[in-house]
Structures are given as structure tokens and as C-alpha cells.
Amino acid sequence: xxxxxxxxxxxxxxxxxxxxxxxxxxxxxxxxxxxxxxxxxxxxxxxxxxxxxxxxxxxxxxxxxxxxxxxxxxxxxxxxxxxxxxxxxxxxxxxxxxxxxxxxxxxxxxxxxxxxxxxxxxxxxxxxxxxxxxxxxxxxxxxxxxxxxxxxxxxxxxxxxxxxxxxxxxxxxxxxxxxxxxxxxxxxxxxxxxxxxxxxxxx
Numbered sequence: 001x002x003x004x005x006x007x008x009x010x011x012x013x014x015x016x017x018x019x020x021x022x023x024x025x026x027x028x029x030x031x032x033x034x035x036x037x038x039x040x041x042x043x044x045x046x047x048x049x050x051x052x053x054x055x056x057x058x059x060x061x062x063x064x065x066x067x068x069x070x071x072x073x074x075x076x077x078x079x080x081x082x083x084x085x086x087x088x089x090x091x092x093x094x095x096x097x098x099x100x101x102x103x104x105x106x107x108x109x110x111x112x113x114x115x116x117x118x119x120x121x122x123x124x125x126x127x128x129x130x131x132x133x134x135x136x137x138x139x140x141x142x143x144x145x146x147x148x149x150x151x152x153x154x155x156x157x158x159x160x161x162x163x164x165x166x167x168x169x170x171x172x173x174x175x176x177x178x179x180x181x182x183x184x185x186x187x188x189x190x191x192x193x194x195x196x197x198x199x200x201x202x203x
Contacts, residue, residue, distance in 0.1 A: 062112040064104055064132075103197055109136035111193065113146060113155075120144065120155055123174035129200050131155070133193035144195040147171055150187055156180075158191065 104110050115129045123144060125131065131146075139145050141160035146153060156171035169189065171181040183189050 064107060064110045064112060103132055105134055105196070106136040109193075110134050112199075113193075113195075115155055117155070117178075119173045119175050119178040120157070121175045123157065124200065125155065125174075125198055126200070129198050131195045132197040132199065134196050135193040137194040137196070139191045139194050145171075146192040146195065147181075148190040148192050149181065149183070153192065154181065155195070 111133050113131050113133050115125050115127060115131060118127060125144075133146055139158050141158060141162075143158050145156065145158045147156055147158070154171065156173060159170050159172050161168040161170075169183055171183075173180050
């Protein structure tokens with residue numbers, strides 16, 4: 001079985017991306033390095049949505065701020081639970097789980113993004129599901145990612161076909177009613193972050 005290939009981001013190509021909206025010179029603005037990601041996200045505005053490929057042009061991002069003053073230790077059973085009748089031995093609780101440590105690997109690179117389409121429904125992602133996204137993890141083939149294509153955001157499964165040289169990169173929709181996204185010549189693909197958890201409510 002071929003080893004999964006890491007994929008961090010797409011490189012810029014000559015004449016790639018959208019054409020300028022305004023026929024006027026541009027100006028370089030210097031910002032504090034720590035604020036670059038925040039300002040980039042803030043500057044992204046509404047772009048036309050393509051319903052067939054499910055581009056989500058506006059990304060609703062919430063930074064993660066673990067509250068170290070209030071740490072809730074949730075009891076963790078030492079015995080695994082089967083999908084049947086519980087065992088009396090499971091009354092013995094020996095460990096506790098801190099959700100901050102369990103869900104967040106890198107606080108400064110972790111965000112919560114709400115899904116706003118049904119394109120990943122078969123992967124268990126519904127509209128308004130809060131997704132935990134880690135921007136510090138290198139994406140691999142098969143990961144569910146937040147992808148940016150020519151200033152449009154979308155949630156898809158990253159696929160990297162290594163039988164092609166160079167490897168062919170595309171984005172898979174987990175819903176037959178939505179199209180997969182194949183990167184065309186001149187388009188720029190950036191993997192914004194890797195989805196690590198879906199905080200779906202069960203009731």
C-alpha cells in the first residue's frame with residue numbers, strides 16, 4: 001500500500017488566480033506578523049457561490065480559547081463500551097478526560113469552523129456542525145480539509161493520486177448530489193487547515 005503523501009499547500013502559478021476587480025494600481029500594506037492570518041480572514045469578502053461545486057466563499061472562523069481557570073475533568077471508563085448492553089464492571093471509573101487536551105493539539109493554530117453545506121453529509125458533516133480545524137497539521141491524502149481555491153472556501157476530502165507524475169490533487173465530495181472539484185490549469189489550491197473533529201450534537 002503506497003504511503004500517504006503529505007500536502008501542505010499549492011504553489012502559485014504564472015497568471016493564476018482571479019483577475020483584478022479594480023482597474024487601478026495596488027499598494028503593499030505592512031502588518032504585524034502575528035496578525036497576518038487574522039487580517040487575511042477578515043479581508044475575505046463574499047464571492048459568487050457555485051452551487052454545483054459547493055464553494056463556500058465566506059469562512060465563519062472562531063478561534064479556540066481554552067479556559068484554564070475552569071477545567072472540567074470528565075470521568076472516563078477504563079472498559080470500552082460495545083453497542084449492546086453495558087457491563088456492570090463499567091461502574092469502576094479510574095481516569096478523567098480533559099477535553100482541552102483531547103481536542104486541541106496546538107491552541108494557536110486551532111479554530112472552529114461551521115459547515116454550511118451538505119457536500120460532506122456521507123462523512124457525517126451536516127450544516128452548522130462545528131468542525132475543529134488545526135492549521136499546523138500537514139494534510140495527507142484522505143484527510144478532510146478546509147480548502148481555498150481562488151479565494152473560495154470549501155470543505156472536502158483531499159485526494160492525492162500518486163500514479164500520476166506529478167501527483168494529481170483533487171477534492172472529493174462525500175455526497176452524490178455534489179460534484180468533486182478537480183484543479184484546473186491556472187487555479188491555485190491552498191489547504192487552509194485539516195479537520196480533526198466534528199463536534200456534532202447527538203440530541
